[in-house]
Amino acid sequence: QSVLTQPPSVSAAPGQKVTISCSGSSSNIGNNYVSWYQQLPGTAPKLLIYDNNKRPSGIPDRFSGSKSGTSATLGITGLQTGDEADYYCGTWDSSLNTGGVFGGGTKLTVL
Amino acid sequence: QVQLQESGPGLVKPSQTLSLICTVSGGSISSGGYYWSWIRQHPGKGLEWIGYIYYSGSTYYNPSLKSRVTISVDTSKNQFSLKLSSVTAADTAVYYCARDRGGATLDYWGQGTLVTVSS
Numbered sequence: 001q002s003v004l005t006q007p008p009s010v011s012a013a014p015g016q017k018v019t020i021s022c023s024g025s026s027s028n029i030g031n032n033y034v035s036w037y038q039q040l041p042g043t044a045p046k047l048l049i050y051d052n053n054k055r056p057s058g059i060p061d062r063f064s065g066s067k068s069g070t071s072a073t074l075g076i077t078g079l080q081t082g083d084e085a086d087y088y089c090g091t092w093d094s095s096l097n098t099g100g101v102f103g104g105g106t107k108l109t110v111l
Numbered sequence: 112q113v114q115l116q117e118s119g120p121g122l123v124k125p126s127q128t129l130s131l132i133c134t135v136s137g138g139s140i141s142s143g144g145y146y147w148s149w150i151r152q153h154p155g156k157g158l159e160w161i162g163y164i165y166y167s168g169s170t171y172y173n174p175s176l177k178s179r180v181t182i183s184v185d186t187s188k189n190q191f192s193l194k195l196s197s198v199t200a201a202d203t204a205v206y207y208c209a210r211d212r213g214g215a216t217l218d219y220w221g222q223g224t225l226v227t228v229s230s
Contacts, residue, residue, distance in 0.1 A: 002157055032214055032215075033214050033216065035214075035215065035216045035217070037158075037217070043222075044207055044220040044221065044222055044223050045158065045207075045217070045220055046220070047216070047217060047218050050212075050216045050218070051216070056218065088157065088158055090158070090160075090215055090216075090217070091214065091215055092214045092215040097174045097177075098174065099160055099162065099171055099172070099173055099174070099215070100148070100150075100160030100163075100173075100211075100215035101160065101215070102157060102158040102159070102160065103157070104157045105157040105158070
């Protein structure tokens with residue numbers, strides 16, 4: 001059971017937009033920055049979004065992040081077949097001795 | 112460009128200690144400012160944060176693994192390592208090392224190494 005809650009799967013057609021939610025609590029998302037990771041099949045996760053809504057160099061602006069209260073959202077526009085991957089949210093949990101926490105992951109299917 | 116590479120045995124017997132090393136290139140662990148982390152992923156499952164070490168040697172561990180985990184650093188070799196004791200089949204996973212820029216923001220990852228616990 002993951003500390004952060006994500007939908008197991010989402011799907012959309014090429015060119016469309018999709019959003020992936022990540023729900024937590026005041027001890028994690030509510031008081032810390034959220035990151036999002038993309039994991040293509042058979043590869044290591046890759047940082048997509050950090051500090052709730054910032055993109056590392058090289059990440060296209062089709063990817064966006066937002067946070068409100070104890071929830072965060074990843075948005076992907078102009079979907080491409082190459083976006084098919086697992087997406088994870090992550091953050092720090094300030095509860096006593098908890099540390100880093102992740103969502104269970106969301107499988108994106110581009111139909 | 113920072114690069115991380117995990118190395119270590121791919122097969123460990125039950126009750127033994129899993130030992131992995133992460134070699135960092137393109138950046139110095141001893142320069143500070145980052146937390147050097149271990150994360151694992153059980154087959155077909157999500158990510159699990161194991162812990163991190165700072166160049167000074169200070170550590171922070173996942174409470175569910177704390178009694179069995181040791182993370183150490185060798186700044187002279189620009190490496191950090193993971194030891195997980197008393198392993199069982201439940202510890203079979205892909206183990207990743209990564210650089211944390213703070214707040215569990217993991218900006219560089221190794222390719223991962225599969226460790227299987229089996230007799």
